[in-house]
Amino acid sequence: MLWDPGFESWQQLGVRGQPGAILFDETGTGRFQWFGSFDLEEVLMAVEQL
Numbered sequence: 001m002l003w004d005p006g007f008e009s010w011q012q013l014g015v016r017g018q019p020g021a022i023l024f025d026e027t028g029t030g031r032f033q034w035f036g037s038f039d040l041e042e043v044l045m046a047v048e049q050l
Contacts, residue, residue: 013030019037020035031050
């Protein structure tokens with residue numbers, strides 16, 4: 001979780017709204033993104049793919 005009161009990270013990462021999540025791989029590359037509500041099973045499957 002990152003607190004960014006100026007929303008600069010939102011612009012850099014392409015965040016469009018809340019709630020939102022970005023799953024990064026071991027190199028720091030954003031591999032999966034979710035905005036709005038998202039399904040836990042979908043997130044767990046994405047984690048397993050990394």
